[in-house]
Amino acid sequence: MSSESEPAVSFEGVAKSFGARRVLECLDLSVARGEILAVIGPSGTGKSVTLRLASGQLFPTAGTIRLLGEDLSALTADALSRLRRRVGFLFQGGALLGWKTLAENVALPLVERDRLPPADIEARVRAALAEVGLADAGDLYPAEVSGGMVKRAAFARAIIEDPEVLFFDEPTSGLDPVMSRTVDGLIARIGRNRHAACLVVTHDLAGALRYVDRIAFLKGGRFLQVASPRELLAHPHPEVRAFLEAQSLEPTP
């Protein structure tokens, strides 16, 4: 069991290769409980791989990843499955099941895993959907709603069991600026209210600067800079500076 002071997620010398292709090299990182950390970087640098390693969907070639105090590489399949009950994951496309309504999708972990009484499930689903602003959309199917609503429903599904750690894979990709801001606001509000550790992978540096506690800039399989938004803007690594300028964000003098 993990203690409160222990990081919720930690990487120690983590490397990941796919065959001969080395994607990540010697990553060190930790995310504390209640902290929101964004992993930012150009396309193809291994941001999503980092997230999948942190959540135990992939395993490192070298190094150790701890999730809520557990070494992921040392866990059995059953133990990993149990650990995942304390974790929420928002996939890039939402990953909702097309033949179920939004409410049924949100209820899925409760129905399939916990087998709670129907009344309890309905109440919790209604509360989760209301929390993401979808109180009236529960009966709709994913194909009948916008991408933003799919993302928010997937968000509701990720938080339905009050997870201690939340992972977000490009939560604002494909969304308009208003919806992006709404989703960013949800991450900030829910992450803080529930004191959950949040690891967010995103391209949207401008959005992330508004609500994250720290930013880790990933390029060439390494973190070039891990800093608070203020620090990052004040003293950006040259590569980070180029990224900031490309997103029309000026480093602060």
Add this chain to the structure above:
Amino acid sequence: MTVLHEPVDGAVRAFFAAIGRTARLVGAALAGFPAVLTRRDCRHTFARQLFIVGIGTLAVATVVALFTGMILSLQLGIAFRQLSLEGMVSTTMSYAMLREMGPFMTGIILAACVGSAMAAQLGTMTVNDEIAALEMMSVDPVRFLVVPRLWAMTLMAPILSFYTCILAFLGGALVGYTQLNIPFLQFIQGVLDAAEMKDLYVGLLKAAVFGILVSGISCSVGFATTQGAAGVGASTRRAVIYSFLAILIGGYFITRCFYVL
């Protein structure tokens, strides 16, 4: 030399890894039968799959069975007429349909109509991260998706096989009556006289095994899908090809087990 051998080694290794993966999947799905009885969602999917496998393929099975019976009867009639053995048409059809053709046709219809759709659906779910999402929610994708599909096909395949046999006999009797001058009821009586319970049981067993093979292969190939829409297309094609091969190879070995020279 190493460079030349590497792709071959890789392909052989991948082939055996795929067989191992499919065998594990089938084992887990067969063992997961209680979920069909106890889990509401699993029960719903099972009922839906029963409908897809049974009712959904009925039209195709009807046409295929009827015309196969008619072709078989015509060809046998032409051959046996030269020997003045027209009466053997129904006997031969009984053996052929119950032992081999009924389950074989059922397997092929299931692979083409249902297995391909299973592979495409699970493949799309895989590339859309829906399978990963289930795993992240600690929902077992095998229990949730494979168990109802595999059991529905396994239970429905023998019924469909029996139905195709009946339709083929009717098609055969029709050709016998119209073109071979064999009375309709005499043809059917000839089929019944030749039919042995063992032929029926082995045929139904064979159909059930084909159901397991087709659904297991299709689900396994679907789960192994990569590379987006193109990957889904490739998985669908692979599922049909592997299912056809498994039906042929499996069919031979089941026959070899029950019928010896």
